[in-house]
Amino acid sequence: MMTAPEPNLIRIDDREIPFVHGETIMDAALAADVYIPHLCHFPGITPQGNCKLCTVEVDGKPLTACTSPAAAGQQIRNNIPELNEARKVLTQMLFIEGNHICPSCEKTGNCALQAMAYHLGMLHQHFPQQFPEREVDASHPTIMLDRIRCILCSLCVRASQEVDGKNVFAIAGRGIHASLIVNTASGKLVDSDLEPSDLAARICPVGAILIKEHGYDAPIGKRIFDQHKISEIGLEKIYIAGAKSDDS
Amino acid sequence: MTEHLHLLHILHELQQKHRYISEESICEVAAQLSLPVSQVRAVVAFYAFFYSTPCGHYHILFSNCTSCGYRAGGTDLIRMLSQKLSVNIGQTRKDGQLSIHETSCIGMCDHGASLLINGVPLIHLDSEKIEQITDLIEADKPLNEWPLDWFHIKDHIYKRGLLLEGDLPAGDGLRAMLARGREETLTEITQSKLRGRGGAGFSTGLKWHLCQQATGEAHYVVCNADEGEPGTFKDRMLLQQHADALLEGMTICAYVIGAYQGFIYLRGEYRYLLPHLQATLLHRRKLGLLGTAILGQTGFDFDIDIVVGAGAYICGEESALIESLEGKPGIPRSRPPFPVAHGYLGQPTVVNNVETFIAATHIVCNGSEWFTAAGTTESTGSKLLSISGDCAAPGIYEYSFGVTIQQVLEECGADNVQAVQVGGPAGTLLDQTAFHRQIAFEDVGTGGSFMIFNRERDILAIIHQFAAFFAHESCGFCTPCRVGTTLLKQGLNKIIIGQGARNDMAELQRVSELVRRYSHCGLGHTAANPILDGLQHFPQAFEQQLTQYDFTARFELDAALQEARQLTQHDDKGAHLKQEGD
Numbered sequence: 001m002m003t004a005p006e007p008n009l010i011r012i013d014d015r016e017i018p019f020v021h022g023e024t025i026m027d028a029a030l031a032a033d034v035y036i037p038h039l040c041h042f043p044g045i046t047p048q049g050n051c052k053l054c055t056v057e058v059d060g061k062p063l064t065a066c067t068s069p070a071a072a073g074q075q076i077r078n079n080i081p082e083l084n085e086a087r088k089v090l091t092q093m094l095f096i097e098g099n100h101i102c103p104s105c106e107k108t109g110n111c112a113l114q115a116m117a118y119h120l121g122m123l124h125q126h127f128p129q130q131f132p133e134r135e136v137d138a139s140h141p142t143i144m145l146d147r148i149r150c151i152l153c154s155l156c157v158r159a160s161q162e163v164d165g166k167n168v169f170a171i172a173g174r175g176i177h178a179s180l181i182v183n184t185a186s187g188k189l190v191d192s193d194l195e196p197s198d199l200a201a202r203i204c205p206v207g208a209i210l211i212k213e214h215g216y217d218a219p220i221g222k223r224i225f226d227q228h229k230i231s232e233i234g235l236e237k238i239y240i241a242g243a244k245s246d247d248s
Numbered sequence: 249m250t251e252h253l254h255l256l257h258i259l260h261e262l263q264q265k266h267r268y269i270s271e272e273s274i275c276e277v278a279a280q281l282s283l284p285v286s287q288v289r290a291v292v293a294f295y296a297f298f299y300s301t302p303c304g305h306y307h308i309l310f311s312n313c314t315s316c317g318y319r320a321g322g323t324d325l326i327r328m329l330s331q332k333l334s335v336n337i338g339q340t341r342k343d344g345q346l347s348i349h350e351t352s353c354i355g356m357c358d359h360g361a362s363l364l365i366n367g368v369p370l371i372h373l374d375s376e377k378i379e380q381i382t383d384l385i386e387a388d389k390p391l392n393e394w395p396l397d398w399f400h401i402k403d404h405i406y407k408r409g410l411l412l413e414g415d416l417p418a419g420d421g422l423r424a425m426l427a428r429g430r431e432e433t434l435t436e437i438t439q440s441k442l443r444g445r446g447g448a449g450f451s452t453g454l455k456w457h458l459c460q461q462a463t464g465e466a467h468y469v470v471c472n473a474d475e476g477e478p479g480t481f482k483d484r485m486l487l488q489q490h491a492d493a494l495l496e497g498m499t500i501c502a503y504v505i506g507a508y509q510g511f512i513y514l515r516g517e518y519r520y521l522l523p524h525l526q527a528t529l530l531h532r533r534k535l536g537l538l539g540t541a542i543l544g545q546t547g548f549d550f551d552i553d554i555v556v557g558a559g560a561y562i563c564g565e566e567s568a569l570i571e572s573l574e575g576k577p578g579i580p581r582s583r584p585p586f587p588v589a590h591g592y593l594g595q596p597t598v599v600n601n602v603e604t605f606i607a608a609t610h611i612v613c614n615g616s617e618w619f620t621a622a623g624t625t626e627s628t629g630s631k632l633l634s635i636s637g638d639c640a641a642p643g644i645y646e647y648s649f650g651v652t653i654q655q656v657l658e659e660c661g662a663d664n665v666q667a668v669q670v671g672g673p674a675g676t677l678l679d680q681t682a683f684h685r686q687i688a689f690e691d692v693g694t695g696g697s698f699m700i701f702n703r704e705r706d707i708l709a710i711i712h713q714f715a716a717f718f719a720h721e722s723c724g725f726c727t728p729c730r731v732g733t734t735l736l737k738q739g740l741n742k743i744i745i746g747q748g749a750r751n752d753m754a755e756l757q758r759v760s761e762l763v764r765r766y767s768h769c770g771l772g773h774t775a776a777n778p779i780l781d782g783l784q785h786f787p788q789a790f791e792q793q794l795t796q797y798d799f800t801a802r803f804e805l806d807a808a809l810q811e812a813r814q815l816t817q818h819d820d821k822g823a824h825l826k827q828e829g830d
């Protein structure tokens with residue numbers, strides 16, 4: 001290396017980006033308006049690093065940006081064909097692992113998984129569909145849980161614990177049989193203290209947790225990703241507010 | 249014999265008593281331990297030895313390992329037994345008398361086809377024994393009336409080196425350590441250049457040093473006795489025959505890093521070793537080698553608990569092991585922070601393999617030069633190999649590092665060898681052009697597994713078996729491993745059943761590379777090794793199974809109509825369709 005690395009700067013692709021001690025690469029990138037594709041990360045919630053979409057190359061090594069601390073002088077590659085190709089394959093894996101029938105799903109247009117597929121140029125699911133059997137939980141009066149669309153990102157688990165101060169969800173089971181469970185004796189949502197205003201009820205990036213009686217509030221064509229690209233920074237606020245027809 | 253009040257132990261008791269763990273039990277245990285119901289439910293769902301529906305009165309788990317599995321002798325023994333006893337594999341017979349399932353390697357690879365019956369290993373299976381087992385079960389004979397020698401597990405040690413030759417009286421290591429002093433002891437370990445025997449080969453001296461330097465409310469010593477890598481059984485022998493040297497190594501480590509509490513994490517498959525280990529602990533407490541004021545030194549307090557796993561290979565990964573110790577599913581943590589700084593209960597923790605602790609005891613007794621005199625510059629000392637598969641004398645062999653594969657093969661009586669799998673499915677698959685290579689961290693590394701396959705073996709079937717192992721053992725945390733290991737298993741299956749084309753080999757390569765590069769932990773990083781090695785060294789094993797097309801659909805039109813044919817009870821010529829290209 002010719003020059004010593006600047007203190008508290010990292011380089012992502014061709015940009016020098018400042019960071020504060022304790023920040024992750026993802027934190028620093030988002031603060032500098034640099035998009036690193038991600039599905040299981042949400043600002044303000046402890047990162048976990050399970051979807052692997054945010055993988056970047058740090059000095060040649062693949063690391064998840066959402067969990068890796070930024071360190072002065074890191075040379076990071078992000079928006080490059082190899083990584084975007086891998087992200088596309090990971091997205092395909094998430095699609096075939098569950099059942100994602102986008103045209104008939106209430107989340108269509110508001111779904112981060114669907115938007116990610118568009119962003120990465122994913123034209124087909126490629127892999128064989130796995131058709132898992134996962135239970136629907138319609139017991140709660142105002143919230144619906146359809147596990148077949150869950151991508152196991154654990155955002156609802158973490159949001160409930162860290163933001164809502166509850167502990168409504170967990171992930172159970174091993175390997176391909178992992179699935180979302182509810183922390184009640186009956187295992188049903190109706191017996192939990194989950195409310196529609198909780199972050200856990202609104203944070204789901206896909207159509208696995210839906211607020212009842214709000215189907216198609218925003219018509220197709222006016223949904224979040226009809227009007228925004230997933231690569232825009234700071235969409236979370238709109239996301240949480242729910243898809244109101246005039247959110248833009 | 250008191251077992252540590254641990255979630256896994258409570259659940260084990262319930263499983264034994266009721267043959268399953270009911271939803272009511274889950275809620276009761278959660279209340280008893282003040283844990284969220286979801287945590288107990290998640291633990292029950294995670295570990296293979298807990299069931300949510302009742303198992304049989306006789307619960308049989310056949311190993312499906314290539315060395316101690318139900319096909320090891322050529323015949324399909326699991327099918328044989330299930331047919332004789334009229335029960336479907338994976339189910340409980342209607343009368344509740346028995347259930348038969350498969351499980352991953354149970355570490356009996358030097359004893360031929362083996363199974364666990366109600367948790368106890370039963371070895372040297374053959375067709376004749378299957379007949380006898382059938383009769384005993386139908387006659388409802390309790391296990392303690394079955395032939396005793398079926399359960400007697402001998403160790404076969406064919407070659408002794410640094411660790412197995414000498415005899416160390418209990419306490420000698422501790423006395424040598426106290427004579428040296430804390431810092432000198434650590435220096436000795438560092439100078440011996442001892443590297444972890446669990447597979448990764450991290451410097452033991454550095455690990456202890458880092459943990460000693462880390463600040464925390466308490467420090468912990470953990471022995472990794474999970475030995476889950478198929479084909480490995482050297483820790484089983486060490487736990488049986490060298491428990492004192494192991495406990496001594498842990499106590500030395502405790503003194504060096506300043507720990508008062510240690511744990512042995514014992515794989516559930518080795519539960520039968522528990523009484524012996526408990527007795528050794530008790531004996532050492534009586535001798536003043538454990539407990540308070542060890543060897544009369546005020547302030548030298550240390551004791552050890554044993555936590556028994558419940559069927560999860562991933563719990564051998566050190567951070568998953570720590571999660572399991574904490575009573576959670578074995579999901580690997582994000583690193584950094586590493587266990588030396590942030591381990592058990594968030595406190596500085598050393599995790600070492602059984603053999604590593606035993607080597608440390610010997611080094612403290614005999615000095616680092618005694619150790620470095622053996623092995624290579626980068627891999628000092630000796631390594632215990634668990635040799636299994638197609639050879640005359642499967643068992644334990646202790647070699648100095650640097651020994652060639654060829655030499656090992658000659659000494660264990662293996663001929664007509666097609667391939668060797670060193671380090672288990674997570675390790676390296678070698679063909680005969682690589683037999684000149686050495687066992688050493690800088691060449692072919694291994695945690696101890698050494699499996700031999702002769703020319704009669706179907707390499708593709710073995711690779712498929714390994715792929716199935718990883719798909720079964722993936723913890724499910726991260727996308728590439730959770731979904732990728734299943735896709736790899738399915739992709740191999742497509743080729744094996746004769747529906748694969750060129751494109752499917754390229755696809756296996758592509759998915760394998762993704763799983764290796766993007767997974768979260770060592771399981772995912774190594775899960776595709778057998779496929780990648782196979783494609784490289786044994787491409788003909790794949791090619792000879794291919795159809796002559798570049799591409800074949802996974803979806804088979806005619807097969808898809810089977811259900812419709814059954815429903816309509818039409819199976820004539822008109823009810824069948826031809827696939828395009830037929």
Ligand SMILES: Cc1cc2nc3c(=O)[nH]c(=O)nc-3n(C[C@H](O)[C@H](O)[C@H](O)COP(=O)(O)O)c2cc1C
Binds near residue numbers: 443449476566770
């Ligand atoms: C999937 C997986 C399984 C592992 N299983 C074991 C095991 O059974 N025993 C073991 O000692 N180490 C195992 N390891 C390695 C441990 O993570 C860790 O490196 C080791 O216990 C450290 O001890 P050592 O330095 O003495 O080898 C495993 C690692 C992975 C990724």
Ligand code: SF4
Binds near residue numbers: 153203204
């Ligand atoms: S329900 Fe939604 S938020 Fe929760 S884990 Fe599944 S995909 Fe993630």
Ligand code: SF4
Binds near residue numbers: 580721730
């Ligand atoms: S690589 Fe596999 S075993 Fe490791 S965390 Fe990911 S899913 Fe779990």
Ligand code: FES
Binds near residue numbers: 038055064
């Ligand atoms: S966003 Fe980092 S792993 Fe999912």
